[in-house]
Amino acid sequence: MPGERLMTDAELDAYIDASAVVLGLTIAPEWRAAVRANLAVTFRMGSLVGAFELPDEAEPAPVFLA
Amino acid sequence: MPDLTWRGGTEIAASVASGALTARAVVDAALDRIAARDGVLNAFTDVTAARARARAAAIDAERAAGRPVGPLAGVPFAVKNLFDVAGLPTRAGSAINRARPPAVHDAVLVTRLEQAGAVLVGALNMGEYAYDFTGENRHDGPSRNPHDTSRMTGGSSGGSGAAVAGGLVPLSLGSDTNGSIRVPASLCGLFGLKPTFGRLPRTGSFPFVSSLDHLGPLARTVGDLACAYDAMQGHDAEDPCCAQRLENPVSAALESGIAGLRIAQAGGYFRANLMPEAERAVRLVSDALHAEPVVELPEAARARAAAYLITTAEGAALHLARLRERAAAFDPDVRDRLIAGAMVPAAMLIQAQKFRRWYQRAVSRLFDGVDAIIAPATPCCAPALGQKSFVLDGVELPVRANLGLFTQPISFIGLPVVAVPVAGPMPIGVQIIAPPWREDIALRIARYLEVSGTAVAQRPAEG
Numbered sequence: 001m002p003g004e005r006l007m008t009d010a011e012l013d014a015y016i017d018a019s020a021v022v023l024g025l026t027i028a029p030e031w032r033a034a035v036r037a038n039l040a041v042t043f044r045m046g047s048l049v050g051a052f053e054l055p056d057e058a059e060p061a062p063v064f065l066a
Numbered sequence: 067m068p069d070l071t072w073r074g075g076t077e078i079a080a081s082v083a084s085g086a087l088t089a090r091a092v093v094d095a096a097l098d099r100i101a102a103r104d105g106v107l108n109a110f111t112d113v114t115a116a117r118a119r120a121r122a123a124a125i126d127a128e129r130a131a132g133r134p135v136g137p138l139a140g141v142p143f144a145v146k147n148l149f150d151v152a153g154l155p156t157r158a159g160s161a162i163n164r165a166r167p168p169a170v171h172d173a174v175l176v177t178r179l180e181q182a183g184a185v186l187v188g189a190l191n192m193g194e195y196a197y198d199f200t201g202e203n204r205h206d207g208p209s210r211n212p213h214d215t216s217r218m219t220g221g222s223s224g225g226s227g228a229a230v231a232g233g234l235v236p237l238s239l240g241s242d243t244n245g246s247i248r249v250p251a252s253l254c255g256l257f258g259l260k261p262t263f264g265r266l267p268r269t270g271s272f273p274f275v276s277s278l279d280h281l282g283p284l285a286r287t288v289g290d291l292a293c294a295y296d297a298m299q300g301h302d303a304e305d306p307c308c309a310q311r312l313e314n315p316v317s318a319a320l321e322s323g324i325a326g327l328r329i330a331q332a333g334g335y336f337r338a339n340l341m342p343e344a345e346r347a348v349r350l351v352s353d354a355l356h357a358e359p360v361v362e363l364p365e366a367a368r369a370r371a372a373a374y375l376i377t378t379a380e381g382a383a384l385h386l387a388r389l390r391e392r393a394a395a396f397d398p399d400v401r402d403r404l405i406a407g408a409m410v411p412a413a414m415l416i417q418a419q420k421f422r423r424w425y426q427r428a429v430s431r432l433f434d435g436v437d438a439i440i441a442p443a444t445p446c447c448a449p450a451l452g453q454k455s456f457v458l459d460g461v462e463l464p465v466r467a468n469l470g471l472f473t474q475p476i477s478f479i480g481l482p483v484v485a486v487p488v489a490g491p492m493p494i495g496v497q498i499i500a501p502p503w504r505e506d507i508a509l510r511i512a513r514y515l516e517v518s519g520t521a522v523a524q525r526p527a528e529g
Contacts, residue, residue, distance in 0.1 A: 019409040024390050031393075031402055038406035041467070042378055045371035046414040049421050052368055060419035061277075061426060 007043060012036050070095045071233035072525050075141040075290040078236065079183060082140035085129065089122035089140030093185050096142035100187065100234050103528075107210050109228035111147050112154055112189040118142070121185045136183025137293050137317075143237040146223050147189040148196060149173040149281075150270040158272040159192040159222070161205045162388055162395050173270030174305075175239060175281055175298050182297035187235060190225030194397040196241055196274040197381055197404070198222040199249050199469035200449075204397035208451050211254060212526040213492055217448035220253035220469060222246040226284050227254035231526060237285050237294055241271065243278045244373055245443075245473025248497060251284055251485040252443035253469075255493025255524050257291045257512060258284045262502050263480025264309035266295075267302030275380040276307065278373065278477060286523035288513040291484070292317045295505065316506040320513045327507065330359040332441040332499075335366035336472055339458040341446040347488035348442050351496045354520040355511065357440050364428045365421075369475040372418035372425070374467075378407030379415045399466065426479040433501040438511055442472045443485045443495035472497065484508040486521035493524055 007015070016035060020027050027035060070078065070092060081087040097115050104110050122140060129135050145151065148158040150169035157163045171177075176186055191209045193201060201224020202208040209224035211217040212232035219227040223240025227250030230238050240247040242260040251258025259282045266281050273279055283294040299313040331352050340348075351357075363369070382389070382404045389408065393401055432439070445458055445468065455462050458471075476483055476497065482505040485495040498515075500508040515521035 016409065023386065023408050025405060025408065026390075026393065027405060028394075031398070031405070034398070034402035035405045038378075038403045039409060042375065042406050042410060045374045046410070046417075048368055048371040049375060049418050050414060052365065052417075052421055052424075054417070054420050054424060058420040059423055060416055061423035 007040070009036060012039055067091060067095060071099060072286070073236065074287045075138060075236040075285065076293050078141050079137055079139045082125070082129070083135055087140065089125040089185065090119065092140045093118045093122040093142055093187065096187055096235055103232055103234060106215055107212060107228045107232045107234070108207050109190055109209050109225040109232060109234060110144065110188045111157065111191050111206055111225070112151070114151065114186055114188050118185050118187045121180065125183060125185070136181065138179060138297060139183035141184045141237060142187045142235045143179060143184045143239070144186065144188045144190050144229050144235050145173070145176060145239040146192045146226050146241055148192060148241060148272040149176055149189070149239060151176065151186065151189055154189060156272050158196065159194040159203055162392055163272070171270060174267050174302050178298045179294060184237065190229055190238060192225055193222035194400045195385065196222040196243060196246055197400045198466065199245060200466055201227065201250060202451065210451070211448045213255060214448065217450055217492070218253060220250035220444070220448065223250050223284070226250060227256060230254070230256050230284050230286060231523070237283060237290055239281060239283055242280045242282060242477060243274050244377055244477055245470035247282050247284060248443050248473045248483060248485040248495065249469050251487065252495025253448040255487040255489065256284050256286060257288055257487065257523065258282065258485040259291050259295055259505065259509070260477060260483045261295065261505050262482045264307050265505070266298050267305040267308040269302050269304040273384060275377050277380065278377060280477065288320065288509060288516050292320055292509050311503065314503070314506060316509050319506060320510060322510050324355060324511055324514045327437045327511065328435065329355045329357040329438045329440065329511065330361045330436040331357050332363055332439050333360040334362045335475070336363070336441045339445050339471060340442055343447050343490060343494050344442045344445055347494045347496050348440060350488055350520055351486065351515060352440050354515055354518055355440065359436065361432050361436060361439060363432065363475060365425060366475040368421065369425045369478050370471065372421045373474040373478040375410060375415060375418040378403060379410040382407030422478060429479055437500070438507055439499040441476070441497045441499060443497045444469055445471055447490070447492035447494045482508055484512040486512045486515050487523050488520070489522050489524040
């Protein structure tokens with residue numbers, strides 16, 4: 001699971017393949033490297049945010065009304 | 067006919083109101099200018115000449131009949147092509163959307179500007195589906211920076227930057243989800259306003275990320291920015307995120323100066339990853355404002371990461387059906403990011419939304435002690451068209467995702483910002499960040515910087 005360590009390319013590819021089935025997406029072979037690179041960045045961002053401890057009571061802010 | 071290329075909008079409106087200029091002459095001059103210059107700048111994707119001439123003639127008739135013509139009478143403006151314009155398909159920078167039926171109505175902000183007398187002359191180039199900081203577009207070609215046409219405008223409101231900095235129109239509208247008004251304002255040397263989230267209605271605009279999308283103006287003067295902003299304020303029930311607040315007109319108080327305002331610089335995250343021109347711009351603005359205190363926006367890097375996650379996941383959800391059915395018709399750079407975005411685990415997205423509230427509260431506490439915060443708008447001036455990476459603090463990073471490094475942590479919590487331009491061999495912007503709903507403070511400060519000569523929309527030399 002992202003958040004514990006960086007995923008390997010093989011793990012990312014397996015995740016992409018499984019997710020693509022769930023989502024109904026077809027990923028052409030020539031798109032693969034860019035999708036993998038983007039996903040690696042996305043999961044790094046996710047790890048950074050996930051490492052921040054929040055209490056169980058923390059409320060999401062899906063729509064921010066300043 | 068005087069040269070109107072660099073004339074401000076409110077100045078034009080005053081001339082139209084007095085009868086020194088007709089709206090028709092102003093609009094004809096703008097259309098001539100677009101015809102002469104847009105082949106190079108590629109700011110426009112549609113020019114609505116017939117509509118504009120008809121609208122200008124109506125304004126002239128109103129004036130001849132002795133009726134008031136509005137604070138933006140005869141001022142030509144253009145909008146990023148994600149705004150609905152009646153009669154045009156709202157392409158939002160994509161090839162796919164061109165097959166949509168033409169919009170039946172104008173976007174609410176277009177209507178409001180026209181009610182104030184402004185005249186729509188066309189729709190503007192943008193990065194596909196607004197997922198972009200470069201101003202490049204696979205289908206329509208890149209918008210080009212008027213200060214050096216071999217360079218980027220910044221994006222995603224690239225045409226909105228090129229049209230105003232190129233002197234084609236004095237006023238444009240853009241959208242800003244993570245920086246898409248402030249980045250082109252910075253790279254093109256313009257004033258740009260991203261109001262508080264929920265201030266201006268988005269009704270009749272093509273969305274990207276509902277919980278982050280803002281609309282706002284770009285202009286060459288603070289007066290024009292404020293006048294347009296005032297004309298666009300007001301609730302609209304069709305946008306569920308538009309706040310039900312009283313309008314807060316800012317134009318009358320623009321000249322109030324900065325006495326009594328506590329202005330600080332953003333430290334930490336906002337002091338790293340800066341090229342020399344960005345450091346210089348922040349220093350010049352901070353010095354002019356005597357902004358000596360330094361405040362830390364806590365966890366800004368994490369805020370940027372959370373904004374990135376929410377953007378990619380929400381954006382992918384919006385486009386999922388198109389990714390299934392027409393993935394090959396996307397700009398590949400956009401498509402591959404969105405496909406990855408569709409694969410974000412739900413827990414990761416929800417953590418980002420929870421963190422968002424924590425961060426919003428932490429930053430709001432900063433505003434107990436200061437009235438405005440100064441931060442860089444972009445890490446550098448305009449990169450070359452086609453440039454894929456740059457080196458910041460010794461690390462090579464992709465341009466497309468990192469031009470918004472300093473804008474993302476601010477729009478993430480909806481704070482109002484005016485990007486102000488600092489002149490140089492190439493211009494670069496600085497963000498003036500205010501507390502929620504205090505656009506008036508950011509605009510006052512911007513006006514002070516304009517009067518003092520620190521912030522100026524420099525006129526490009528035309529080769």
